[in-house]
Amino acid sequence: MPRAIRGVLIECDPSIKSIIVNIDSVNHDFIIEDLDEERVVVKENMVHLLKQKLEDRLKENLPPVDESGSE
């Protein structure tokens, strides 16, 4: 008998996906199913937290934005 699992499908670049998998690897409390290189299904109530964590992770890794230029 097939099963239906409630969740949120996330589609993104492979690079972003690998970060998501990495975030999940700490407690395994985000991902329901790892579908393919660009897709994962995540628990509905965790999406917000995941977005936040992803944001933090990206901030660490991105070079500071060049906001110079004469005003």
Added chain:
Amino acid sequence: MSINPSLHLAEYLERLPGTTFKKLYQQPSTTFAIFRRMLPHLAKTFVMRMLFLPHPMTLTDLDTWVKPEAKRKKDQSLSILRSLHIVQISAPSKEKPQEIQLMSNFKKSLRLALTGGGNHNSFGVPSSLLVPPEIDLAFLDRYARKKWEDVLHFVVSSVGYKSSLGDGSGPNKGVKELLIAGRLVDRRPNGSLGITQAGFTFLLQEANAQVWTLLLLWLEVLGNNKSSGLDPVDMLSFLFMLASLELGRAYDTNALTEERRNMLPSLVDFGLIYIPQHKRSMFFPTRLATTLTSGGNSLRTISEGVTAATQSAQTSQQSLGPLGGGGEQQAGSVVIETNYRLYAYTQSALQIAVLALFAKLNMRFPDMVAGRLSRASIRQAINFGITADQIISYLAVHAHEQMHRTAALTNKPVLPPTVVDQIRLWQLENERMKTTSGFLFRDFTDDKDYLDTARFSEEIGVLVWKNDHARMFFANKHEQIKDFLKTRKRAE
């Protein structure tokens, strides 16, 4: 994109129980206001035709009033009339045809409102005192506009644009708390205030809809707070009464009940009424109050709001021609260069505040502000729930005449394509992942089972992703698929 549903007057009214309507319809002014504002034309016609009928009429007779092709409109009108407890339709039975009639209290009050008579005082009691000469229409309009702009500024200025007048000029504390309670602005973790998506939608409304939004929030907050001693039903009918008052005329506060007198300070805060400092026993309704029930404007969504802003800017441009620029509607004032610099020839603090939502403004002159678009500023706007397309269309609509002229000469688009593309790219950058909530279907017993179900969900348009190899698919709705699986199982 969720907006507090109670922002709509119609929805607010529909949620009220029938007994509340009985109370509301005791006041001729309320009855008349609901008749004017809430009903579509066909429903108004029905009401007017039934108003002086001595007996109920049959539904079949009503059908003969309407052309057969307008059946849908008729059904809609009837359902509105029923949901507002204006008509009564008898239950269908074999012996008697179905009959329709107006609710007796609605009928009585509307008759009174139209023909006059009675001593219900529901249209206000004019003050007998001498009116101070300085209070005229222009004064009241200025006063109401100032008060209302204060409210709007508070909503936008929460973004970081500080009004040059300082914090003391903002709306009253009560109003601020109301806006926060209504989630039009939000307390950010760092303690400052920020506009919300609902707040942005609010800004794009017409003034009339804005006033109603705020008033309904107010009713809701007071309704939840029983200790306030104010009855939301009475307040609502008081608001409807205000709407029927005459602009520029003084009314007697002593003729009001005590509860209603207690409401006056809040209404002063909103700019709906004006009470002279030295004559506390009279009040003047402002244009904000007297236009409450005119026009059946419903709330606009963000996109409709932008469209409306676009249209009004276009029409004012056409009507004012090359002279337009000093007009109230700040059409054609924004210049944007390929280096993301932005200049706006405007004095309107409100427009400046709107620009500050998505641009970093760093200079202000008497009639112009200068700033630039940056990754951070666009990102901030997107966090407020404003989309790149909205920003682009705002810029396009408000583009300065010079931009149009250059564009026409060089045969290029009005906005520099680099800027437009970059705004879109900045948005994409912030949306690194696309999320779709729904259901993952897996563990199918065999290929056929999987293929049939997947095909079915594709046909009904709920399939988002599938992988034939792993026998899994993702759908954004599951009810129909569940039924499909059940019927399949039974058939086996």
